[in-house]
Amino acid sequence: MKGRRSPQKIREHIRPQAESAGKRVTLPRALSKLGYCSRTQAERLIAEGRVAIGDRIVTDPSTWVDLSAALIKVDGKEIIAEARIYLMLNKPRGLVTTRHDPEGRPTVYDCLTDFDVPHLSPVGRLDKASEGLLLFTNDTEFAQALLDPITHISKSYHVQIDQIADDDMLTAMTSGLRHDGELLRATAARKLREGDRNSWIEVELQEGRNRQIRRMLEALDVTCLRLVRVAIGGLELGDLAKGSVRVLSEDQLKDLRRKIGGSKAIRD
Template structure:
């Protein structure tokens, strides 16, 4: 008879094994239910706003069984929400946050007609950047797309203030240093050029802060426009600026495959 292994203990608590796949930490449970991110959940728990089976839980490391536990926030039960996956053609001038302390317009101004709560952007585009931005309440999916290990590529079309020479494009692919940090594009190619400026296509498989703008700055080049046109196999296409649409089943399946996820979920 095969010996049954005892559950491992971690920091004085029982860590669930493979047979206990429904057991997760409380912040993870709130995240899996689509209520909020794990970081937001930890704050709710610390503030005493979360109960499990009627009892307040203040320990973010507590394990619960998702198949049987009743979780509530501020007295209201938390139920699993349908998973929602949206794409936005972000206009220039919007900040990627839900609430801006400076009162600037945000990407959520484009989602006013979307009634799904707890949507979050998958990554960011800075205020001056445009193009494809994903939103979802599926935190596992979002984390898989953003995980550096999965290397899901992002493609950008970039207008620069000069004729881009082949050796400069080669440098971007080879790697340039900015403020002591090595920044590298997966690929950099010329799309078209005029007498004084060029459009180039840049592909990244990592998401460092202002990476393309910093690479160009290191090469003495100014970025005039930056538009994200694809994430993995998902293309921005002809979606109008400021418009939002749901991902198709095929698009979602392709993204999940790119992110190394084995199963698919239905879109809303």
């Protein structure tokens, strides 16, 4: 794949996790902050009796721990804070957004073979037929904040449709359309260019509904030919080649953190 970095270069770009000295948090929060899993997954592990503080099994998810002192284990293995990493991928069409596909289809992780980072997960999804910008991180707090509807992070898409877009179509998309009983609405929609029989439109969303743009177009009896996500919260896909991966720069990461409410919104 294009855009690969050497393992040494990758290590140079992995950011160490912020220190948590003296920070008392609940046990699920602790596992999340250590980069091991999400809080929901942690609660399940705790309920199953798989989590221990020292040598004591803990089954109460409301248990408080001090991250600077507690020895936390899952299935008998000590959990050590991972270095945090933030990646952007230009997802090719035809890949599914999952680590292991039961049908044996190629996945987005086929593009990440140079990044051997445990618990590296996509931030949201793109369906198999969709392309473009997809973020990955092992920072679960950051990922949850980026996906939280209250942060109003916009996502921009370039969409090719099988007809010429007109003002009525674009207005309907921003006014709201019902599909399977659900009201779907774009924040903005505009025409980019047109050919003889099809056109490209740009659609901006702040919601995270499943297949939202495709469903809106279906409600208008319009066929989606291509769908490419080109930006998330101002972070643009730019010239990143198809199937290539890039580590987010410090400025890009800082800008995303600012837009989701700053570091306080992530750590508290």
